[in-house]
Amino acid sequence: MIPRHYLGSDLICEVLKKLGVRQVFGVPGGQNVPFFEALRRSGLKTVLTTHEAGAGFMANGYYRASGKLATLVTISGPGFTNAITALAEAREDSAALLYFVTAPSEGKQKFRLHALNQVSIIGSIVKQAFTIHKAEDAAAVVSEAFSLATTGEPGPVMVQVTENAMVGCVRDAKGAIERMPGPPAASKPNPQLIETVITQLQQSAGLVIYAGMGCQGAAEQLREFAELTGAPVIMTRSGRGILPMDHPLALTFEANETGADACNQILAAADLILVLGCKLSHNGTAGFRLHFPPDRTLHVDTSREVLGANYPVRVAICQDVAHFLSLVLNRRDAFANGHDRLRPQKLELLRGGTAQVTDVEPRLPTVPGEDAKWLFDTMRAALSRDTIVVTDSGLHQGLTFRYWQSYTPAGIVAPTDFQSMGFGIPAAIGAKLACPHREVVAIVGDGGFAMSAMELLTAIREKLGLTVFVFTDGALGQIRLQQLASYGASYATTLTNPDVATFARAIGADYARANADLGAVLDLRPKSGLLIIEVPVRDSRGIQLLRGKGLMRRIGADTIGSAALSRLKSTLKFSK
Secondary structure, eight states: OOOSSEEHHHHHHHHHHHTTOOEEEEOOOGGGHHHHHHHHHHTOEEEEOSSHHHHHHHHHHHHHHHSOOEEEEEOSTHHHHHHHHHHHHHHHTTOOEEEEEEOOOOSSOSSOTTOOOHHHHHTTTSSOEEEEOSGGGHHHHHHHHHHHHHSSSOOEEEEEEOHHHHHOEETTHHHHHHTOOOOOOOOOOOHHHHHHHHHHHHHOSSEEEEEOGGGGGGHHHHHHHHHHHTOOEEEOGGGTTSSOTTSTTEEOOOSSHHHHHHHHHHHHHOSEEEEESOOOOTGGGTTTTOOOOGGGEEEEESOTTTTTSSSOOSEEEESOHHHHHHHHHTTGGGGOSOOOOOOGGGGHHHHHHHTOOOSOOOBOTTSGGGOHHHHHHHHHHHSOTTOEEEEOSSHHHHHHHHHOOOOSTTSEEOOTTTOOTTOHHHHHHHHHHHOTTSOEEEEEEHHHHHHHGGGHHHHHHTTOOEEEEEEEOSBOHHHHHHHHHHHSOOOSOBOOOOOHHHHHHHHTOEEEEOSTTHHHHHHHSOSSSEEEEEEEOBOOHHHHHHHHHHHHHHTTOSSOOHHHHHHHHHHSOOOO
8 A cells, every 4th residue: 555645765666666676786875875765665675786887787687587677776976987887788788777876966066976967978878868856756757767668679778866856755656656657559560561571471482580689588489480481590699599509490600700601601592581689780790790681681670770770671670579470470371381491401511600619719627628618518418408697708708609508598698799897797696686496607707707706795695596607717818819819919918816716715605616527516506505616727729829820910920821830830839
């Protein structure tokens, strides 16, 4: 029962509950103490984090794992600026997030506390910034902000709350909630356009589907449609697991030149390409290396802004993917026309190209064969089919995408389009809070670990069952490889790591080192509590050779003759 007299901060919490929000991440401060008092009274689950960026990454992980919006709360000033990177990550990776921040203090005096123009600063990062000036406006503003965050391309929305709005009295809170606007009606494409697309799909003799994260809510419809048409499904990095990767129609590709070439072979062989729930960004297309012929490409997405933005297409449909596929599947009988489509057996030669290991891979000296594939195969055998793996940004991310087999939507969560270091650990915490019955594993490098390891205190406090793999090579490994390839030397990328075992003991976590017993360690790990597994990393022969080539390039040799290359190999010292 809502009392007749309510404070603005209480009304915000009540509206969030009515909208289905259950999770709040944040850090309290002097400016938002009344807001946190309202959160205490509201019953909303509030998680204190170590840092505001960590809170934002947790909200990202929560949404990416579940499709449910989470809320971030900070003070103005440093709380606001600390949160910006996580908000940018949410915008680039299409994660719905509501961000509540206190407004800077008002007055005529100069040098007021936190006197930043937050709305101006954040303008290009969030979908929109609102300000609640009066307590009685809270319900309408929060409802509109929620709708904006979750419709079209999902993304972050900021709501700035003034002190007067936070502590002001709302005389008719119940009426304010009842007058809240409902969600906007879903867009309805022209029925004639839908009919035209269905006809084109029916007539296709070689359909290929390119699926992104926007398909997560349509996994069952996508599987049914792919099996109905025999169309292979190429999944982007953020879309992996929408179709189980062991499904005969599931394809992925390495985001490099060789992988893009193999993917382009499949696209070129198609007479029709259906792009679903993907904005065809830089990282979603291997640096725009993929070719989508405009006369053979259909694009379906909830955001009008992405349709035709980078790739002109024959037909663009602004529509939720699940709704679009439901319309198509309502006509399933018309697809049984016996066309000779790109059946799985015809893709085997091309499938091999998508799995080629072309990047320089490090060695893992404590596991059998020093082989990263062994590590991920062992993890896959020990972990449940619906496990969520969350990565940071770095060399380990490439290994994860190369070897981890994802079988469910959100099976891999990574900072895909913005690539923020420090994302992995807090996002895994958010994913676990969103999906407490699914196993969640974080995979991070020692650089990302240094940035966000203290957020593991949040996992300890919340008593979460979480496994964290830390790849330790003592360097910012991905950047170091770029330096070696370009110049034959690295600079400002060497790290000083803590003793990971000692760190684990200090925060109350269990510790193990990846070795031949990894499968048993994973089988026996407690279902609650934190386990940190260290994975030592060393250079491979390929990395040593890369260094040599980079050195030759730096001293002016653009190409290395075979004789010179042979001498270079013989002079390099390789350790086993």
